[in-house]
Amino acid sequence: MSTLTTAPGAAAPGQRPQLRTRRLPTLAALGIAVAAVVLSAALVYGTGIGGTALVVALAVVLYLAGLYLASNVVEGRRQARNRTWSALIHSAFVLALLPLVSVTWTLVSKGAERLDGNFFQTSMNNIGARDPNGGAYHAIVGTLEQVGVATLITVPLGVLCAIYIVEYGRGRFAFTIRFFVDVMTGIPSIVAGLFVLAFWILIISPIFNNGRPGYSGFAASLALSVLMLPTIVRSTEEMLRLVPAPLREGSYALGIPKWKTILRIVLPTALPGIVTGVMLAVARAAGETAPVLLVAGGGAAINFNPFENNQSSLALYVYQQAGDASRYAPARAWAAALTLVALVLILTIAAKLLARRNRFGR
């Protein structure tokens, strides 16, 4: 098998590889960038077809093309591709940072305007179109109550469901449940809202409400539960699976029955992870607008009772104020949006930090 030297065409470039190659100097990339910007500016302003944004966009394209050509000439096609893709990947990242920065900036600058004590202490009751006051107290109450009730409903259900999947479920049925939990994650929130509208508002609630549909915060909780359930099941399931089998076996070996093993040993071990999952689900639910819009009814006044009469929520408040014709409404919408994002992000960050601490703690 000493056909090596005559190996027909096998990797002509690989046959006698040159160790040394010419490299594109670091300065060359900079030069290409400068040239791209200059050329792009000259083209755009010279022909008068656009402004700064176009200059930047065109410059990026010119830079990528120039980089590829220069590298192709000096280093060959493989390196040229490598460089161009690397540049593309980096620019994708910068591109994604733009909306992130923009959303944050708009949110903070516009939201701070009305973020005062009054905003957190008043509702929209009797606030006319010309009244610059008005606040989101009723909406905050609504959000907290709706999400709280939804959590109370979902957590036991979700945890039990996860226990079934991990500890008891065998075969096709458990697999089906698992699969549909995943599918349920993708149910649009508006559909969950319509479901509760059809099921609770239009069919069940008239029974307690003299035949008229009764919108309420509790209905919103039901809709949010549908949305939270799959998230909680999935995260709990993952955490339960991380509890090592020897721990369970150790407990069985002590003669502890299975259900007690699960409640006393498996669940506490997985608890921090489960809490993290619940917090993430709560954060997501707190930001939902569509289902609340359909079933909670909104409302401008403070209503502490989630089971009776209309309630608002922060997200719904943002939506309603954004659509309000009053010239003071946008400022209220942004202030509420800032509050909502702060609430959601604090929950999310706390959840992730908790998860991280646990991971490192082990």
Add this chain to the structure above:
Amino acid sequence: MGDTPDGSANAGTGGPGVTTSHARVAGAALSVDVPGTPAHRAPNGAGGRGGDSGTGHGPGGGGALPRRRAFGADRVFQGLTMAAGTMVLVIIVAIAIFLIAKAVPALNANTANFFTFEGWFPNESSPRFGIGALAFGTLLTSILALLLAVPVALGIALYLSHYAPRRIGTALGFLIDLLAAVPSVVFGLWGRDFFYGPVRDLSVWLNKYFSWIPIFGGDGPFGKSILLGSLVLAIMVLPIITSLSREVFRQTPTANEEAALALGATKWEMIRTAVLPYGRPGVIGATMLGLGRALGETIALAMTLGIVSNISFNIIENGGNTVAANIANAFGEANDVGRGALIASGLVLFSITLIVNITARAIIYRRREFTESAA
């Protein structure tokens, strides 16, 4: 040890990491819950636990015969968990049943063809409404959003998994995850109050120079358009696709990456040979999940689209509507038939997203089996 902390030794398919965390949890938790060696302490531990919750285990439970009651508690608990599990299926079936129940009367009252009629007038004395334009708008915005988001999301995912220094990658990944947590109403507000301006300028520019392309034609006004909606939607699905793709890219066995490098691949070639093929099913699944999210997005689109129900490929003129956005917008003044009509459109949306999600999950599940067999 430490001869070579090279990836090839522990690169299986991501399994080892999990295994070690198992082992560690085992050690830590055991030492807390069951102190000492289980074998010696067994009777005490069992007795204590059994005793204080009163299920009939005497001290030294190891010797006692299993009693019927203990079995009973186990059965009850198992039944309870099974009922909870079944609830998931019940809910999904119930959604379908109740939506159908409330949609049928409205559909019967409809005097137009539900699938082809382009308008939405369910509140009139002879109700006319059709899903055609809405379904078209839903698909158009979602597909545009994915076309815009997927390439960027894959770029970011690769940046985070293979290009960024580890620490920066983790921090930025965290930031992207936070972006996913921002409520859609906030994106809607941002799109309507801020992003509208630049998009309108862009639309005017596109219209000036490219009006010969039908999608950029029209006489205005521009801005509250499919383009704005799709861009906002793209920004919203970006973090989902990014974080799932980053996860699968990261799981590429180090052994395969090293194999590619050892063959003399450049970094990009390594990514193309080892990372992308390995992550492809995951990326497809992530894209489908993003699609599911885009199809169902309500509030952000209700706030950024022009809400005109017609079938038009023009993406820069004011207009556009989707099934979900229409529900949010039309719900306020809907009467009984109107609500039923909206529920009917929701049923269509539910079916579409169900199909998309089942497909996505099936792809992801298959991938899981594939990688397990390859390990």
Add this chain to the structure above:
Amino acid sequence: MAKRIEAMNVTAYYGSFKAIEDINLTVEPKTVTALIGPSGCGKSTFLRSINRMHEVLPGARVNGRLTIDDEDIYDRDVDVTAVRRMIGMVFQRPNPFPTMSIFDNVVAGLRLNGVRRKSVLEEAAERALKSANLWDEVKDRLGKPGAGLSGGQQQRLCIARTIAVEPQVVLMDEPCSALDPISTLAIEDLMFKLKDRYTIIIVTHNMQQAARVSDRTAFFSIERTGDPGRLIEYDDTQKIFSNPSVKKTEDYITGRFG
């Protein structure tokens, strides 16, 4: 065509940890050299620094001079990918690309080099698989996934993939440690055959294997955990296993240490 490798004062780090220190050794063309020693003595690190795979890990770097036919592979304007094409590597665990067929696995390196012609690829695949003693077992299922083969077959597939790009040197990092005895024998046979054409350097934990397959043997060791690995003795395999000149080598060979 096989080339000579020379290491001069090679020191390798993982971040601030010094894994090997001052390694000096010369590997002649068309020989099999075995690197042996206790766990953590840096033999794999040394192996990986020969084709610059060491630096793939974040924070890892190499000092000193490593030449292939008198060309320093760590020189500034040397192309890493060219080094790795010239010095192929087989890893501890078989690592065929899981998404590729057997055929695609073998020609993966050629495709990277821009070979597109189907006939050329097929010819090269057959040649490489024959060299790797795998052709007869897989010729009827070249389109099947590489992951479906047995462990030993997968490892030979990886060897085929490595030699398909016609390297000058083949590095093997404990290529048999994940394999059963029969597959191990098959790979050892293969090494004898490949020796005619390639310079082979193999890291092994198995001293019988080192004695069976290698012409020269290098013994690495460390003083204590945390210390850098050093080259203790480097000589003809025969001499190392029958009459080592350093006491430590003898202790290791006879199983009194390590």
